[in-house]
Amino acid sequence: VSETGFLLPSIPSHEKKADDVVPHVEIPLYPIPEFDLKTFNECIPERKAIFDHQNKEIAAALDLLSEYWETCQQTKTDENRALAFARAAAAIKCLPFKATNSQQLKGIKGLGNGHALRVATQILESGYCPEVEEKRNDKKFLSLQIFCKVYGVGPSIAEKWYAQGLRTVEDVKKLDQQDIANNDMIAHGVAFYDDLNRPLLRAEAENTYKYITDLAKLILPSVVTSMNGGFLRGKSSGHDLDVLFSYPEREDGDYGLIAAVLDELNKKGLVVWSRATHTDGPRKVIEINSSPLSSGSTKEHLPTMMIIFKYPLDDRFDEFERRDFSGERNLGPFQLANSNRQWRAVRVDLVGSTNAQYPYAQIGWTGSKQYNRSLRQYAKDSLNYSLSSMGLHDNGQNRWIAAQTEQDVFHHLKLTYREPWERNF
Numbered sequence: 485v486s487e488t489g490f491l492l493p494s495i496p497s498h499e500k501k502a503d504d505v506v507p508h509v510e511i512p513l514y515p516i517p518e519f520d521l522k523t524f525n526e527c528i529p530e531r532k533a534i535f536d537h538q539n540k541e542i543a544a545a546l547d548l549l550s551e552y553w554e555t556c557q558q559t560k561t562d563e564n565r566a567l568a569f570a571r572a573a574a575a576i577k578c579l580p581f582k583a584t585n586s587q588q589l590k591g592i593k594g595l596g597n598g599h600a601l602r603v604a605t606q607i608l609e610s611g612y613c614p615e616v617e618e619k620r621n622d623k624k625f626l627s628l629q630i631f632c633k634v635y636g637v638g639p640s641i642a643e644k645w646y647a648q649g650l651r652t653v654e655d656v657k658k659l660d661q662q663d664i665a666n667n668d669m670i671a672h673g674v675a676f677y678d679d680l681n682r683p684l685l686r687a688e689a690e691n692t693y694k695y696i697t698d699l700a701k702l703i704l705p706s707v708v709t710s711m712n713g714g715f716l717r718g719k720s721s722g723h724d725l726d727v728l729f730s731y732p733e734r735e736d737g738d739y740g741l742i743a744a745v746l747d748e749l750n751k752k753g754l755v756v757w758s759r760a761t762h763t764d765g766p767r768k769v770i771e772i773n774s775s776p777l778s779s780g781s782t783k784e785h786l787p788t789m790m791i792i793f794k795y796p797l798d799d800r801f802d803e804f805e806r807r808d809f810s811g812e813r814n815l816g817p818f819q820l821a822n823s824n825r826q827w828r829a830v831r832v833d834l835v836g837s838t839n840a841q842y843p844y845a846q847i848g849w850t851g852s853k854q855y856n857r858s859l860r861q862y863a864k865d866s867l868n869y870s871l872s873s874m875g876l877h878d879n880g881q882n883r884w885i886a887a888q889t890e891q892d893v894f895h896h897l898k899l900t901y902r903e904p905w906e907r908n909f
């Protein structure tokens with residue numbers, strides 16, 4: 485590579501003769517002339533990653549290593565490895581051209597010049613990386629991966645089950661139900677394993693979104709809602725539906741709306757299981773009333789109703805919602821899953837935000853997870869700001885920064901606005 489970023493053609497030495505005149509042809513290093521590595525490295529959240537990016541094989545290899553270390557994590561070092569591979573995969577997803585030459589992978593911030601670069605180079609040059617294949621087929625990893633797909637199970641429970649000798653989901657289903665009965669989230673995760681691991685299609689998500697938000701509008705006509713998560717980023721299927729609600733703060737601190745929506749769904753018998761996060765009682769979900777402009781905390785505590793929801797097998801809610809589900813009410817998760825039901829279980833998150841939090845909540849709940857990480861890291865390192873789904877805090881001046889729209893948030897962060905489908909890091 486020449487110093488100006490061009491590839492110099494190499495001529496096999498046996499073809500070189502003393503009197504050969506070597507033609508001076510310079511081949512650009514990058515297939516798109518406007519690509520500038522320095523600019524690409526300057527600010528990570530300025531990068532764009534669309535879902536259909538051009539280097540899927542490399543990104544998939546790095547994502548697999550990230551998943552391996554996240555799933556099999558024993559130590560803080562393993563967790564850091566998972567994060568480093570996720571960062572490397574994100575950098576690859578942002579490359580605006582299809583890499584064809586390993587020189588093009590050098591010097592990319594996020595990919596680094598160590599382990600991840602070696603993996604990327606192997607995939608690029610031979611389409612094969614022995615380490616990736618070895619990990620992909622690692623027996624323990626395969627078991628832990630299955631266990632982590634149980635709703636409510638993370639690496640530590642997966643490791644515990646593995647240590648008990650469990651290997652497959654059938655083994656987990658055979659667990660003495662007492663073993664998992666004390667955690668009703670996991671009990672439902674096991675009972676509805678097949679339903680919850682079937683991808684939720686966009687049409688099904690949109691159908692559910694419309695049903696739930698129509699219900700919310702009957703309760704509070706002024707509510708603003710959005711379907712966030714992977715679907716907003718352009719994915720055609722996902723593992724759940726993420727619905728964000730925005731409504732004014734209420735004087736009494738009982739923000740209520742997502743609890744009221746859940747109540748309605750419960751009355752109709754459409755809820756298999758639910759859990760309110762950050763609650764101290766069934767209807768008292770904390771701190772929605774603490775505006776990001778008045779609270780000193782940047783902790784994530786938007787109230788969230790995590791739901792396992794009954795989705796009609798024929799995709800039609802009109803008749804379905806009028807059915808009598810009272811016979812299902814007292815069944816345990818395994819009885820319910822094995823009953824003759826006309827629905828499939830799908831995961832839905834209802835997230836509440838005040839109008840002031842909404843633009844920040846939208847960014848946080850749009851993701852991707854890695855995009856959020858890079859945005860928050862950049863805000864901290866470059867601006868001494870703390871960014872969360874609650875708001876943006878200027879730590880230097882100790883003040884919250886208000887925003888009306890997502891565009892405002894990007895402006896406050898001194899970043900070019902990126903559309904949700906450009907945030908697929």
Ligand code: DCT
Nearest residue numbers: 713714722723724726848849850851852853856
């Ligand atoms: N999120 C985050 N940090 C996490 C988990 C989630 O910032 N640890 C954000 C990013 C996306 C959003 O919340 C919704 O999360 P998921 O539903 O888990 O992700 P998704 O991108 O919607 O993916 P999927 O299609 O699998 O639902």
Ligand code: MG
Nearest residue numbers: 713714724726
């Ligand atoms: Mg989602």
